[in-house]
Amino acid sequence: MTRKNLVLEGIPASPGIVLGRAKVLAEKVEAQPYYCLLYSPEEINDEMGRFLKAVEQAEADLIVLKESLSPEYQEHAHLLDLQILVLKERMIFQETQRLIREERYNAEWALFQAWQKVRELFKGIGDPYIKGRIQDVEEVYRRLQSILAGKEALSLSSQEPVVIVARDLSPAEATQMTSSQVLGFITERGGRTSHTAIIAQSLEIPAVVGVDFATREIATGDALILDGLTGRIILEPDEELSHSYRARKEEFEVFKGEVAQSSSLPATTMDEYPTQILANIELPEEVELGLKYGADGVGLYRTEFLYLRQRHLPTEEELFQDYRRVVEAMQPKVVTIRTLDIGGDKFLSALEYAPEMNPALGLRAIRFCLKEVNIFRTQLKAILRASAHGRVRVMFPLISSVREIKDARQLLEGVKQDLEREGLPFDPRMPVGAMIEVPAAVTLAHLLAQHADFFSIGTNDLIQYALAIDRVNKQVADMYQPLHPAVMLMIREVVHAARVARIPVAMCGEMAGDPLYIPVLLGLGVAELSMNAVAIPMAKHIIRMITIEEARKIARHALRLVTVEEVNDYVDQEINRRFPEIFRFGRTMAANHAI
Amino acid sequence: MSKLAVSHKKSKIPVVEKEIWVENRLGLHARPAAQVALLAQKFDGDVILEKDGTRANARDLLALLALDCPQGTRLVLRATGPQAQEAAVALFSLFASKFGEK
Numbered sequence: 001m002t003r004k005n006l007v008l009e010g011i012p013a014s015p016g017i018v019l020g021r022a023k024v025l026a027e028k029v030e031a032q033p034y035y036c037l038l039y040s041p042e043e044i045n046d047e048m049g050r051f052l053k054a055v056e057q058a059e060a061d062l063i064v065l066k067e068s069l070s071p072e073y074q075e076h077a078h079l080l081d082l083q084i085l086v087l088k089e090r091m092i093f094q095e096t097q098r099l100i101r102e103e104r105y106n107a108e109w110a111l112f113q114a115w116q117k118v119r120e121l122f123k124g125i126g127d128p129y130i131k132g133r134i135q136d137v138e139e140v141y142r143r144l145q146s147i148l149a150g151k152e153a154l155s156l157s158s159q160e161p162v163v164i165v166a167r168d169l170s171p172a173e174a175t176q177m178t179s180s181q182v183l184g185f186i187t188e189r190g191g192r193t194s195h196t197a198i199i200a201q202s203l204e205i206p207a208v209v210g211v212d213f214a215t216r217e218i219a220t221g222d223a224l225i226l227d228g229l230t231g232r233i234i235l236e237p238d239e240e241l242s243h244s245y246r247a248r249k250e251e252f253e254v255f256k257g258e259v260a261q262s263s264s265l266p267a268t269t270m271d272e273y274p275t276q277i278l279a280n281i282e283l284p285e286e287v288e289l290g291l292k293y294g295a296d297g298v299g300l301y302r303t304e305f306l307y308l309r310q311r312h313l314p315t316e317e318e319l320f321q322d323y324r325r326v327v328e329a330m331q332p333k334v335v336t337i338r339t340l341d342i343g344g345d346k347f348l349s350a351l352e353y354a355p356e357m358n359p360a361l362g363l364r365a366i367r368f369c370l371k372e373v374n375i376f377r378t379q380l381k382a383i384l385r386a387s388a389h390g391r392v393r394v395m396f397p398l399i400s401s402v403r404e405i406k407d408a409r410q411l412l413e414g415v416k417q418d419l420e421r422e423g424l425p426f427d428p429r430m431p432v433g434a435m436i437e438v439p440a441a442v443t444l445a446h447l448l449a450q451h452a453d454f455f456s457i458g459t460n461d462l463i464q465y466a467l468a469i470d471r472v473n474k475q476v477a478d479m480y481q482p483l484h485p486a487v488m489l490m491i492r493e494v495v496h497a498a499r500v501a502r503i504p505v506a507m508c509g510e511m512a513g514d515p516l517y518i519p520v521l522l523g524l525g526v527a528e529l530s531m532n533a534v535a536i537p538m539a540k541h542i543i544r545m546i547t548i549e550e551a552r553k554i555a556r557h558a559l560r561l562v563t564v565e566e567v568n569d570y571v572d573q574e575i576n577r578r579f580p581e582i583f584r585f586g587r588t589m590a591a592n593h594a595i
Numbered sequence: 596m597s598k599l600a601v602s603h604k605k606s607k608i609p610v611v612e613k614e615i616w617v618e619n620r621l622g623l624h625a626r627p628a629a630q631v632a633l634l635a636q637k638f639d640g641d642v643i644l645e646k647d648g649t650r651a652n653a654r655d656l657l658a659l660l661a662l663d664c665p666q667g668t669r670l671v672l673r674a675t676g677p678q679a680q681e682a683a684v685a686l687f688s689l690f691a692s693k694f695g696e697k
Contacts, residue, residue: 078625078626081629082625082626082629085629085632085633085656086656086657089632089655089656089657090652090654090655090657090658091655091657091658092657118657121657121658121661122657122660122661124661124663125660125661125663126663127622127624127663127665129621129624130622130623130624130625130660130663133624133625133660136625137657312665312666312667318620
């Protein structure tokens, strides 16, 4: 079979390039359990013994794994504990034995049947967290099957570092990996924000996910090139290709080193113009990643998670505890909390909203909150209480009229009075921002500015509404253009209105974190950019290598161009001319981690 | 038509019935369920937890998870066997302790 230079494509999930050998974790799982009937009582006895021995070995393996967890993963030890419990769980352990004894199935088939029943049982579960535990049962199941099949147990203690190839990596598996053993990850499942992607990013090793048939195409021991910048995998590369990738890798490492140095430095242009680079976060745990990459604060704290994760509404106390954790961890840096940005359709079943024809134009975000004032008040109260523990700003999403921001502020004032009565501390001057995401808000920016302490431009929605493009729709996705002249003019208008009212303008949304757009945005007057943590070093790197005058010049010129194609060509050229290495690596590096 | 419920006339076996509420914030997820299963395994006899007519043996981690009990769920605990009383009390206190969650 000639596999020379065979190319597989996937989604780039963590930047970097490696050349190495593959270790396929899923190959043993591919072996389908076969069916056969046992005849004699002796056979049944032997089969029982075989199964019990497999369980014993699995247990021993799991205990070894647990003890060898590196210290940074100790908190995940309970996942392994859970698996040890599942091993002896009646529905797996006893049921398999019963099937061997009574149905005279071979161990593999009996185990498979028991596992099927568990899977059925879990289908009915509503709570996504509990439902997710099926993963742990599946891992136990696979471990047992591979032991029964006489294959090596899942073990990563290979002497030589390898590129891990798997169908998917569970949290428990991922925790066994340390960067000294693992050069990179390739998985069949998963997207940009999958568990594998996050682990790979925090270990700073390259990863490509969503590679169809990876575990079938790649075999343990195969030589390969993994390019986490483009999402490309090359099997059995010839000397010429290896050579060029080695050069590219070296270039990238040098570049990465330079970029990393910027993360701890202030985001100031060469001519000392100060900017702020902040992190977008969703989970309290992400704060650490933000700090690691040098965030000047949190520019967008998405708060939907707690509402979607459980079926009951989160209590004020639950919200407060989460917010406080983030605020205290970021201290003394600012944390910008976006109030619930959710549509009635996505919302808790308890509220029974009819599905909408057009949810993007429906009852969502601030509209929803102003209708469900009790939910809104609870959240505002929790945010205000958190404001006593650090620097907090609040912002309202999808504002489209002056009325909305006035109503929201009035509710906020009411909640402040409640807190005073209850004697609970809060920051009475907590800044209140309007998110500019709807064309109407751009047109009214000068009026909204009278009622807001800051603006935050949410580009994802603004571009969608301004250009009437649903970028998930493949037919029109290429028309989603952040540098569309209409979008640039809107940004300019918002900046102008804010300047007149003397309030700051921030931007959150994918556009803000894209190295290609940063000079233009800076030139347009947006000096506060919020992005995914991993994109921060690159953003700082660019800002520190440009002058505000240059940025303004680029923006001025771009504004004079008539079509988006002209703008794109011009900006590409300018960036390529000034920062050829950013043009080569930086874009993929940051865009990989788009929101 | 409808079957008559069979009453338990094995009078020598102690039976204890108790109402239990899932009070911890995260509900009966993996860790609490594991705690329940481990505790239930220590007693001689059977413990059944029932939610809206669905039953789970308290020793079965997976069955407990599959009961799908978020915060606020009402369960009926039915313990039988020589240590029914002890088992019921121990499990009741475990639920009441909210499994050590803060």
